[in-house]
Amino acid sequence: MLELWWLGQAGFRLHDPRSGVRVFCDPFLTPDEFRRWQAPIDPAALAREADMVLVSHQHIDHFDQPALRAAATAEGSHFTLVLPRPLVSDALALGFAADRVVGAQPGDSLAIDGVNVWPVPASHGVDVVDAYNFGEALSEGLVRYLGFVVEIGGARVYHAGDCIPYAGQVDRVRALRPNVACLPINGRDFYRESEHNIVGNMDSREAARLAHDLGVDVLVPMHWELFETNRGYPGDLVAHVAERYPSLSVLVMGRGARVTLGLERV
Secondary structure, eight states: OEEEEEEETTEEEEEOTTTOOEEEESOOOSOOTTOSSOOSSOHHHHHHHOSEEEOOSSSTTTSOHHHHHHHHTSTTOOOEEEEEGGGHHHHHTTTOOGGGEEEEOTTOOEEETTEEEEEEEOBBOSSGGGOSBOSGGGTTTOOOOEEEEEEETTEEEEEOOSOBOOTTHHHHHHTTOOSEEEEEOBOOOHHHHHHHOOOOOOBHHHHHHHHHHHTOSEEEEESSSSOTTSOOOHHHHHHHHHHHOTTOEEOOOOTTOEEEEOOOOO
16 A cells, blocks of 8 residues: 655655655655645655655756755654665765765665665756756766666656656666556756756656556656746646547646555566
């Protein structure tokens, strides 16, 4: 059994009600006047609740350094921070002890607090000029942008981070047998790239195809609603899935919603 709590953008809490373990993926908590809604928790709550925090890449809506700095030394803080290896020095500068930070790379297999995590590459970029790739040229050959497959509550969740589809992605991720996929649907376009330096993601049709090809049971769209200038449209996703992939379920979560899934990976 798995409880999903959507925190906005690509932020989720994955909770196993039976064991009590809680994993946060890309929690973006810092208030911002341009957010359409603010996060439902603060850094103090993150410090109390989290057993593990996964960070996919360095953009602030995924690696929220102000919130993580506050959470690092807050009362009760105990979580392990997992992030791309090129960002470890940034994490240590926030006040985390070295034994609480794990620098991850594709091919690693992590077991922390009874949760299994497999990092996989994501095709993204720091700026438009250096997108779309794995960031190895910026990181002395290390992969700079990650997604994660997380085994928790009997399910396996693929959280793609920010990503566009890439060659070999399906084979790599499908081998890890996820049954839930959290995928961005805000897409990418010339105007966002040229006028706002926004490195985009897969769009709704690409997300639908990827989820189908991965063989997951449930697709959860993310990264579509928080900022007005960087939108995706889940209605288009649902319509496309209903037409092309009718055996795939789509879970469109409301602001701050919590949903419990009874899926089990067998």
